[in-house]
Amino acid sequence: MDYFEPKTLREAVSLLARYGEKAKVIAGGTDVLVDMKFKEEPLCLVNIKRIPGMSYIREEKGSLRIGALTPIREIETSSVVRQKLPLLWESAHQFASLQIRNTATIGGNVCRASPSGETLAPLLVLEASAVARFSKGEKKLPFTELFLGPGKTLLGAKGLLREIEVPLPSKESRGAYLKHAVRGAMDIAMVGVAVLVTPDGGGKKARDVRIGLGAVAPTPIRAKRAEKALRGKAMARALVEEAARIAASESSPISDQRSSAEYRRWIVETLTRRGLEQSWRAVTGKEIDG
Amino acid sequence: MSLNIRLVVNGTRHRAKIEPSLSLLDFLRDTLGYKGAKICCNTGECGACTVLFNGKPVNSCVVLAADAAGAEIVTVEGLAEGGRLHPVQQAFIDTAAVQCGYCIPGFIISVKALLDRTKNPTPEEIEEAVSGNICRCTGYTKIIDAIQIAARQLQGSTGLTSKARS
Incomplete structure (x- = not known):
């Protein structure tokens, strides 16, 4: 095995250009080292x-x-993340174990492109972008287009992720990241749901609603039809329940050792509803009306 | 292909020639002979291989030895001073928080890291600190007791540890 420790991005990118598919990038190593063993x-x-x-x-x-x-x-542990991107903070807090959090990098979590990657559904709803270096220059890749399949991103074999840019959501918006797993720590999500709700001026209607789903499709996805069903509408119980059902129908989970596809769809519906309820409560201080 | 690295383990300087794919755990155990960190799952899930890497607990089985070049590593062997066990180790013995013992070096390191960053940990902080360490024998209750006793001991109040020792 050839081994390199490039000291600059330029050097790293030229190595990727030279070795292509034969090269593996390692950062924290918590996934790559397991694959190597x-x-x-x-x-x-x-x-x-x-x-x-x-x-x-x-x-x-x-x-x-x-x-x-x-x-x-x-x-x-960043106070600015906790204050301004609580949704991302929540997923970082629920990430694996303390030992892994000390080692694993956010870039690794993104490039690994696991459908259940803890930070991915939150970054999707925050409409983050990946700033990536290629040999011909830099590209800004929106998260909504970044993921192509399990382990596959627009970075391909030759791009290197340099930075993640997360636009700060509007001050009135509130969100929730809900993870369904058997144990708290060290468990891969059966389902992860990230919700972000922005109210209109009157606090009756949702000006914007974003719903991100993890572990229930080949990539983390946005539940676009469920979002559309709620956007601009008064947040009523029946409508929220309907949107949660739509989100479940937008998911395409597989059955594996963690849970069946059918069970995952039920959980998507439940967590989406809960996420919307929690976010709306945080926005208005009130429960959703019947 | 191999590379030369230098690092400090438990206060002792080491230089070694290593394979780039070697894990820090295999390096510590097989190359340098620090057997305190244990091999168990070898995938970063159980915490038996926990060591301090520049003061922070990590699973040494999923860290490249190459990344430890220039770093300071502490394993369970590095905690006792002058033949006197670290208060965390003593508290685990005093409360019998040990059965088969295989996971304990990892727990001790996680708890040492916890008490380095917080003098007076809350029950939630204690649970979080060891949530990446799996013990299949004790059921955790005595481990939690041991951590609370060690915390009190390190704060200087008299706990079970000092009584047991006198």
Whole structure:
């Protein structure tokens, strides 16, 4: 196995250009090292951990910019994330175990592109973008287009994630990230649902509703039809229940050792409803009317 | 292909030539002979291999040894001072929070890290601190007792630990 510790992004990207599919990028290593032990070693390992200046959380022009090498624990303990992106904070807080959060990076969680990746549904509803370096320059890839399938993203074999840009949601918006798993810690979500609700001026209607679903499709997805059913509408109980049913119908889960597809659909419906209820309560201080 | 690394383990400097795919756990155990960190799941799920990496608890089985170049590592062997066990170790013995013992070095390190960052941990903080450590024998109750006793001990009040020792 060839092994490199590039010291610059340019060097890393040129290694990826040279080795293509044969190269594997490693950052925190909590997933890659397991694959190397139990599946196979790549022909070339590109360890980007020594590239300086890639671990940071910065607020800039209405966005939070998070370096790809930022450990999940840094996100969890960041007061600016807790205050301005509570939805992302919640998923960082529920992420694996403390040991893993100290090691795993947000860039790794994104590039791994697991449908159940803890931070992905929240980043989808926050309408984040991935800023990626290619040999020809940089591209900004919206999360809504980034994921192509399990383990597959628009980065392909030659792009390197540099930064995640998260636009700060409107101050009136409130959200929830709900994860369904058997144990609290170290458990992969059977279903993860992220909800973000922005009220209109009067606080009766939802100006904007975003719903992200994790672990119930080949990629994390937005429940677009459920969002549309609620957008601009008064948040009434029957409508919220209908939207939750629509979200379940938009999911396409598989059956595996964690749960059956049918069970997952039920959980999508329940968590979507709960997420909408919680978010609306946080927005207005009131329960959703009958 | 191999690479040369230098690092500090339990205060001792080491230099070694390693394979780049080697895990920190295998490096500590097989190359340097620190057997305190245990191999169990070997996939970063059980916490038996927990060590401090620059003061933070990590699962050494899913950290590259190469990433430890220039780092300071602490394993369970590094906690006792002058033949005197660390208060966390003593509290685990005093409360009999140990049955088969295999998971305990990982727990001790997680608890050491907890008490390094918080002097007076809440029950929630205690649970969070060891939620990445799995014990299949004790049921955790005595482990939680041990952590509370160790916390009191480190704050300087007299707990069961000092009584048991006198």
